[in-house]
Amino acid sequence: MDIRLFKPSVGDEELESIRQVFNKAWLGLGPKVGEFEKKWSEYIGCAESVGVNSCTAALHLALSAFKFTKGKKVLVPVVTFAATAMAVLYNGLIPVFVDVDETTFGISMEDLERKYDQDCVAVIPVHFMGHPIPMDQLISWAKLRGLKVIEDTAHSAGGQYKGKSLGTWGDIGCFSFEEKKCMTTGDGGMISSQDPELLRPLRHSRWVGINKDTWERYEENASYHADANSWYYEISDVGYKYNMNDLMASIGLIQLTKLDAMNRRREAIIGKYVAGLSGGIYVRPAIPYHLQDSSYWAFVVRVKEREQFILHMKKKGVATGVHYMPLTMHPLFAPYAAETPNADTLWRELVTLPLFPDLKDEEIAYVLESVHTYAP
Ligand SMILES: Cc1ncc(COP(=O)(O)O)c(C=O)c1O
Structure with missing residues (x-):
C-alpha cells in the first residue's frame, strides 16, 4: 500500500468547466470569478465575497480593510499555519501569540483574556482542522473590547457552528481553496462579509489598486459606452496582484456543488x-x-x-x-x-x-x- 496524506477530488466535471473557459478564451479575472463570488455568498449566507488567489492574500487584505494604525496588536493562535500571523506583519501590525485550548487546539478563551491589552485591535481565530471555535463566546468577548474579528476559515469551508456558517460570524471571513483544503481551485481564496462597504475597497486592492478591472472596461466598451473612454482607470491606493482568475473560478464553481x-x-x-x-x-x-x-x-x-x-x-x-x-x-x-x-x-x-x-x-x-x- 502507498497511501497519501491529502488528495484533491477533481475530475471530468471540472475539466469540462475549464474547457468552457478555454473556449471563451478569457482566462483572467472575468465573469466566472463574479459568478463564483455570487454563488459562494449564497452558499455561506453572506452579503458579499471577493475572490483572491489564496487565503494568505485574503487575510492580508481583510486586515487592511480596517486601516489600523501601524504598530497596533492582533491576537492570533500560536498553533496555526504561518499565513495567519504573516498577514499581521504584512499590515505593519504586531502579532500577539495566544495559547491553544488543550482539548480542541483552538485559540484559548482564557489565554485571550490574559494576552489582551489596550493596544489590541483585532483577533483572528482559526477553526483548527475544521473544529469550530465557540464563535458566540468569542464574538461577545471581542465586541466588549471593541476588537474586530477576522475568521481564518482556511480549514473549514462549508462548516457550521450552531447552524450558522463558519466565516460569517466575524466581521470578515477568509477561506482557502488551496489543493488540500475542503474544496479546491488549485490555489485560491475568498474574502466574505455581511458588510459590502467594508469589502468594496478590497476589490481594487486585489487588482493592483485599479478601480476598474479589465473585464469591466471590456464590457463597457463592448456594450454601453458611447465614447472611447472605457480605457480609463484610476489608482488611489496601494494594491496587489491578488485576484482570482476565471480558470480557478471555473473549477471552484464545480467544487462548490460537491x-x-x-x-x-x-x-x-x-x-x-x-x-x-x-x-x-x-x-x-x-x-x-x-x-x-x-x-x-x-x-x-x-x-x-x-x-x-x-x-x-x-x-x-x-x-x-x-x-x-x-x-x-x-x-x-x-x-x-x-x-x-x-x-x-x-x-x-x-x-x-x-x-x-x-x-x-x-x-x-x-x-x-x-x-x-x-x-x-
Ligand atoms: C489556518 C490557515 N490559514 C491560512 C492558510 C493560507 O491558505 P492559502 O494556502 O490559501 O494561502 C492556511 C493554509 O494552509 C491555513 O492552514
Missing part, C-alpha cells in the same frame, strides 16, 4: 477512524470531532512517541504529517514569543493521518491496521 458531499465523506471517514481507534493505548483522536455539519479537512491524532510512530507508518506505506509547530518556534516569529504552555507541550504529540474524500474503505482499514500494529 463541497457538502466531500465534507460528509470526510465525516464518515473520521467516524471510522475514531471508532477504530477507541480502546487503543498509544494513538488517540487529537480533538473531540463533532461529526455533524462539519468541515474537517484533516484528521489529527495524539501520539506520545511521535517520531517512532511516524517512522512506523512510513514503513507501512502510510503518509503522515505534522500540523503545526507553534509559530513562535520559527525564527521570524520568535521575537514575539509569549507563554503558551499548552501549545509548547501538546504540539509534540500531533500527527496527521490520511484524509481525503476518495480514500477507499480498504485503505481506511489498512491505516487503522497499521496504527494497531504500532507499539513504542
Whole structure:
C-alpha cells in the first residue's frame, strides 16, 4: 500500500468547466470569478465575497480593510499555519501569540483574556482542522473590547457552528481553496462579509489598486459606452496582484456543488477512524470531532512517541504529517514569543493521518491496521 496524506477530488466535471473557459478564451479575472463570488455568498449566507488567489492574500487584505494604525496588536493562535500571523506583519501590525485550548487546539478563551491589552485591535481565530471555535463566546468577548474579528476559515469551508456558517460570524471571513483544503481551485481564496462597504475597497486592492478591472472596461466598451473612454482607470491606493482568475473560478464553481458531499465523506471517514481507534493505548483522536455539519479537512491524532510512530507508518506505506509547530518556534516569529504552555507541550504529540474524500474503505482499514500494529 502507498497511501497519501491529502488528495484533491477533481475530475471530468471540472475539466469540462475549464474547457468552457478555454473556449471563451478569457482566462483572467472575468465573469466566472463574479459568478463564483455570487454563488459562494449564497452558499455561506453572506452579503458579499471577493475572490483572491489564496487565503494568505485574503487575510492580508481583510486586515487592511480596517486601516489600523501601524504598530497596533492582533491576537492570533500560536498553533496555526504561518499565513495567519504573516498577514499581521504584512499590515505593519504586531502579532500577539495566544495559547491553544488543550482539548480542541483552538485559540484559548482564557489565554485571550490574559494576552489582551489596550493596544489590541483585532483577533483572528482559526477553526483548527475544521473544529469550530465557540464563535458566540468569542464574538461577545471581542465586541466588549471593541476588537474586530477576522475568521481564518482556511480549514473549514462549508462548516457550521450552531447552524450558522463558519466565516460569517466575524466581521470578515477568509477561506482557502488551496489543493488540500475542503474544496479546491488549485490555489485560491475568498474574502466574505455581511458588510459590502467594508469589502468594496478590497476589490481594487486585489487588482493592483485599479478601480476598474479589465473585464469591466471590456464590457463597457463592448456594450454601453458611447465614447472611447472605457480605457480609463484610476489608482488611489496601494494594491496587489491578488485576484482570482476565471480558470480557478471555473473549477471552484464545480467544487462548490460537491463541497457538502466531500465534507460528509470526510465525516464518515473520521467516524471510522475514531471508532477504530477507541480502546487503543498509544494513538488517540487529537480533538473531540463533532461529526455533524462539519468541515474537517484533516484528521489529527495524539501520539506520545511521535517520531517512532511516524517512522512506523512510513514503513507501512502510510503518509503522515505534522500540523503545526507553534509559530513562535520559527525564527521570524520568535521575537514575539509569549507563554503558551499548552501549545509548547501538546504540539509534540500531533500527527496527521490520511484524509481525503476518495480514500477507499480498504485503505481506511489498512491505516487503522497499521496504527494497531504500532507499539513504542
Ligand atoms: C489556518 C490557515 N490559514 C491560512 C492558510 C493560507 O491558505 P492559502 O494556502 O490559501 O494561502 C492556511 C493554509 O494552509 C491555513 O492552514
